[in-house]
Amino acid sequence: MKTIKRMMDHLYWADGRILDALEASETKNKDLLKLVRHVAVAEQVWLSRLQGESSSQYSLWEEAEELTPIRMMFEENAEQYRLYIERLEESGLEQMIDYANQSGVPFRTSVRDILMQVLLHGQYHRGQINRLLRMESAEPVQVDYITFARL
Known part of the structure; x- marks a missing residue:
């Protein structure tokens, strides 16, 4: 549980750094x-399943015009994931979740694997x-876990 909590903290940090780089x-x-x-919507999708x-109400690949509403999604995601993780006990990681993907296909996946998907997908x-960003001659941002761990 400690590792997943730490990795989720990295996710919140990395999401914030990417948003800051995009804004800059x-x-x-x-x-x-x-x-x-x-990325923001996928986090919402997995949280709803958890x-x-x-x-089904989420559309994963819609166009976006502005960064501000996306930042708000990420902030809400972080808040909701923190609440979810706070209540989650070690034994809860093995709980199986039944859900349908965005195409309606049913699946069954453990909480642990869903959280790992969220972490790795992002x-x-x-x-x-x-x-x-680099292709646009903008400055990419360091989001490696080790950079976060050194803070």
Whole structure:
């Protein structure tokens, strides 16, 4: 549990750093904004499943025009994940969650594996976002776990 909590703290930190880098770049690149919005919405999707709710209302790949509403999504995600993790006991990590993906296909996955998906999915896309920032001649931001751990 300690490791997952620490990794979630890294996720909140890394999400914030990416948002700050995007803000500093003043990008209007729709693909870049769409990708960062995707990360925020995916976090919401998985949280709703962890909470036993449907995720069918979420659209993972919508266009985004502005960074401010995306930042608000990330802030709300962090708050809700913190509350969820605070109540989660070690034994709860093995609980199986039944849910349907965005196409309606049913799945059953452990809480541990869902949280690992959230953690790894975000890191994957933050790398893509940094690459796109560099392609726009903007400054990418360090989001590696070791950078967070050294703070």
